[in-house]
Amino acid sequence: MSSAITSLTHGQYQTVYNVFSFALASMLFTSIFLLVSQGRVLPRYRQALVISAMVCGIAAYHYIRIFNSFNEAYLPTTLGGDYALSPMGFNEAYRYVDWLLTVPLLLLETVAVLALPKVTRASLLNKLIPASALMIVLGYPGEIAADTAPKMIWGALSTIPFLFILYVLFVQLTKSLDRQSPEVSATVGRLRLLLIATWGVYPISFLFPVFGLDGSDAFVARQVGYSVADVLAKCLYGLVIYKIARMKSADDNPAFAADEFEDEPASARTAA
Amino acid sequence: MSSAITSLTHGQYQTVYNVFSFALASMLFTSIFLLVSQGRVLPRYRQALVISAMVCGIAAYHYIRIFNSFNEAYLPTTLGGDYALSPMGFNEAYRYVDWLLTVPLLLLETVAVLALPKVTRASLLNKLIPASALMIVLGYPGEIAADTAPKMIWGALSTIPFLFILYVLFVQLTKSLDRQSPEVSATVGRLRLLLIATWGVYPISFLFPVFGLDGSDAFVARQVGYSVADVLAKCLYGLVIYKIARMKSADDNPAFAADEFEDEPASARTAA
Numbered sequence: 001m002s003s004a005i006t007s008l009t010h011g012q013y014q015t016v017y018n019v020f021s022f023a024l025a026s027m028l029f030t031s032i033f034l035l036v037s038q039g040r041v042l043p044r045y046r047q048a049l050v051i052s053a054m055v056c057g058i059a060a061y062h063y064i065r066i067f068n069s070f071n072e073a074y075l076p077t078t079l080g081g082d083y084a085l086s087p088m089g090f091n092e093a094y095r096y097v098d099w100l101l102t103v104p105l106l107l108l109e110t111v112a113v114l115a116l117p118k119v120t121r122a123s124l125l126n127k128l129i130p131a132s133a134l135m136i137v138l139g140y141p142g143e144i145a146a147d148t149a150p151k152m153i154w155g156a157l158s159t160i161p162f163l164f165i166l167y168v169l170f171v172q173l174t175k176s177l178d179r180q181s182p183e184v185s186a187t188v189g190r191l192r193l194l195l196i197a198t199w200g201v202y203p204i205s206f207l208f209p210v211f212g213l214d215g216s217d218a219f220v221a222r223q224v225g226y227s228v229a230d231v232l233a234k235c236l237y238g239l240v241i242y243k244i245a246r247m248k249s250a251d252d253n254p255a256f257a258a259d260e261f262e263d264e265p266a267s268a269r270t271a272a
Numbered sequence: 273m274s275s276a277i278t279s280l281t282h283g284q285y286q287t288v289y290n291v292f293s294f295a296l297a298s299m300l301f302t303s304i305f306l307l308v309s310q311g312r313v314l315p316r317y318r319q320a321l322v323i324s325a326m327v328c329g330i331a332a333y334h335y336i337r338i339f340n341s342f343n344e345a346y347l348p349t350t351l352g353g354d355y356a357l358s359p360m361g362f363n364e365a366y367r368y369v370d371w372l373l374t375v376p377l378l379l380l381e382t383v384a385v386l387a388l389p390k391v392t393r394a395s396l397l398n399k400l401i402p403a404s405a406l407m408i409v410l411g412y413p414g415e416i417a418a419d420t421a422p423k424m425i426w427g428a429l430s431t432i433p434f435l436f437i438l439y440v441l442f443v444q445l446t447k448s449l450d451r452q453s454p455e456v457s458a459t460v461g462r463l464r465l466l467l468i469a470t471w472g473v474y475p476i477s478f479l480f481p482v483f484g485l486d487g488s489d490a491f492v493a494r495q496v497g498y499s500v501a502d503v504l505a506k507c508l509y510g511l512v513i514y515k516i517a518r519m520k521s522a523d524d525n526p527a528f529a530a531d532e533f534e535d536e537p538a539s540a541r542t543a544a
Contacts, residue, residue, distance in 0.1 A: 004352065035308055043311065043531045050308055054301050061297050087348040093286060097294045101301075115533075 005219040006085045008074055012216055013083040016223045020067040023227040027060035030235040034242060040260065042252055045245035048113035052238035055102045055109065059234050062098035063227075069094070095226065096140045103136055104129045106237065107165070110191065113241050115248065116176050124176075127168050131161040139206065148210050155206060166196070181251050184244060191240050194232065201229035277491040278357045280346055284488055285355040288495045292339040295499040299332035302507040306514060312532065314524055317517035320385035324510035327374045327381065331506050334370035335499075341366070367498065368415065371408045376401045378509065379437070382463065385513050387520065388448050396448075399440050403433040411478065420482050427478060438468070453523050456516055463512050466504065473501035 008016070034053035038046045073090035074083035107128040111121055135158050142154030169192055177185045205222045208214065213221070250257035280288070306325035310318045345362035346355035379400040383393055407430050414426030441464055449457045477494045480486065485493070522529035 006351075038308075038311075044533060047309070047312060050305060053308075054305050057304065058297055058301050061300065062293075065293060085351060087351045087353075089282075089348065089351060091286065091289070093290045094293065097290055097297070100294075101297060118533075 004085060004089065005216045008083045008216055008220075010076075010080055010082065012220045013074055013076075015220055016070060017067075019224050019227045020063060020070060023231050024060055024063035024067055026231045026235045027056045027063055030238055031056035031060055034238055037242065040249075041242070041245040042249040042256060044115050044252075045113060045249055048109045048241055048245055051105055051109040051112060052241050055105045056234050056238055058101050058105075059098055059230060062094045063230075065094045066092070093140075093144075096136060096143065099136045100133065102234065103132045106195075106234070107132055109238070109241055110169075110195075111173075113244050113248070114176065114180065114188070120176050124168060124173060127172075128165060131164050131168070135161040135165070139202075143206060151207075151210060155203065159203070162199070169195070181247070184247050184251070187240065187244050187247065191237065191244070194237060194240065198229045198233035198237070201225050205229075276357060276361065277488045280355045280488055280492075282348075282352055282354065284492045285346055285348075287492055288342060289339075291496050291499045292335060292342060295503050296332060296335035296339055298503045298507045299328045299335055302510055303328035303332055306510055309514065312521075313514070313517040314521040314528060316387050316524075317385060317521055320381045320513055320517055323377055323381040323384060324513050327377045328506050328510055330373050330377075331370055331502060334366045335502075337366045338364070365416075368408060368412045372405065374506065375404045375408055378467075378506070379404055381510070381513055382441075382467075383445075385516050385520070386448065386452065386460070392448050396440060396445060399444075400437060403436050403440070407433040407437070411474075415478060423479075423482060427475065431475070434471070441467070453519070456519050456523070459512065459516050459519065463509065463516070466509060466512065470501045470505035470509070473497050477501075 031053045034049050034056065038049055041049060069088075069091045072088045073086055075086050076082075077084050108125060111124050111128070114121075116124070138154055138158035138161070140154075142151045142158065145151045145154065173188075173192075177188060180188065205225045208218050208222050246260075250261060303325045306321050306328065310321055313321060341360075341363045344360045345358055347358050348354075349356050380397065383396050383400070386393075388396070410426055410430035410433070412426075414423045414430065417423040417426065445460075445464075449460060452460065477497045480490050480494055518532075522533065
């Protein structure tokens with residue numbers, strides 16, 4: 001958006017094309033996997049799985065749009081030669097539309113899978129969901145700004161709700177982890193680290209143009225970075241949510257554990 | 273329809289394009305969510321969920337049509353430049369076809385989720401459904417009228433069934449809320465406010481040309497207004513219906529509540 005790359009080499013074009021297709025396939029099949037795996041967790045955890053599936057499904061939809069937009073935007077000049085930007089342009093705003101829908105849902109699935117008491121859950125969501133929407137909305141003007149000053153200002157404004165989200169997840173949510181088993185607590189801890197590690201990619205890509213990285217190599221790096229971060233933040237994240245739901249289901253119900261697992265937990269064997 | 277906008281700036285085009293895509297994705301994934309979440313409510317509330325899913329699915333279909341029509345209607349003149357109206361034109365009649373199907377269904381899902389006695393339900397639906405169809409049918413000649421006089425006449429005629437619907441929802445339906453729990457009654461109250469707030473957008477957009485707002489900015493504002501109102505009136509509305517169905521399911525059956533929720537309601541714990 002901010003910097004229209006008018007020409008890509010054959011190799012650059014192929015790289016972006018393949019990464020978009022990789023992200024699309026990952027999103028689509030993680031979504032299907034999570035939908036058909038609902039029977040593998042107890043009913044109270046299924047809403048978290050469905051929300052995770054919607055996140056990956058919405059992302060798959062947007063990768064179809066991004067992929068098609070890229071395909072129409074860059075057309076080959078000669079066989080095996082460079083690709084030139086067509087008047088259609090490349091529409092990356094889809095990313096922000098996607099994030100506006102999926103980032104609040106990612107936080108919703110994180111809280112949903114913990115099956116917290118209603119008051120705690122409502123208190124966390126009333127902070128996390130508005131903050132995440134605000135973070136995306138404030139980031140967009142910075143993404144499309146051509147100059148450094150507005151980019152930095154919108155970026156800084158967007159960082160405020162981001163830090164608030166981290167505070168809620170790392171301080172307030174921690175208090176709710178006491179009632180979880182040690183194994184679940186540890187996995188939730190890793191889930192939060194995954195969230196920080198992947199969300200951290202976005203501001204770095206966002207700031208590429210500020211560092212003077214705005215040629216076609218930087219364009220390719222930004223597309224690859226966003227796509228890989230999306231796959232980790234949505235597909236891998238959704239699969240960790242699924243793992244937590246499985247562990248909690250086994251903890252909650254020995255009969256379910258005996259049906260689902262050959263040998264665990266120990267309580268299932270003694271109860272059976 | 274009434275005023276063909278022959279040219280859009282790059283920014284105007286992008287705004288409409290992204291809003292249509294946002295609405296399409298919201299409709300599609302809300303529809304899927306409601307379909308796969310049927311197990312999260314008792315059987316007696318599933319028909320309301322399925323109808324809500326059909327409403328969002330029908331709207332998703334029409335947004336695909338609107339999106340594609342818009343894409344073919346406006347073509348870029350130069351890279352990053354204006355978009356000119358092609359001979360294909362932009363077909364907005366889809367909106368009225370959509371409303372003719374979805375607005376009666378929205379009222380049907382509203383009544384269905386309350387699980388009212390059969391006589392009460394039939395009495396409400398025999399008023400709401402014909403009135404809503406009449407409202408849409410009378411609005412359409414006003415939408416396509418170029419002159420102010422026929423626009424105002426059809427608009428006024430369309431308002432009569434609209435006021436009748438409000439009367440049924442706010443006076444007659446209220447009598448049926450006595451038998452609902454306070455929490456359900458309060459949520460139904462918010463649902464009705466959501467209905468008024470979102471349906472109110474349509475007559476405002478309808479009257480844009482009367483106020484002399486018929487340039488390309490007004491076109492963009494009308495498309496954004498219709499799309500956001502559609503998402504709130506169908507997706508958010510459907511999700512509130514789901515929430516009501518969840519609350520009523522938990523109230524109706526403590527065993528279901530114990531399976532679905534870790535800790536609520538209190539009645540589930542004592543009964544278990």
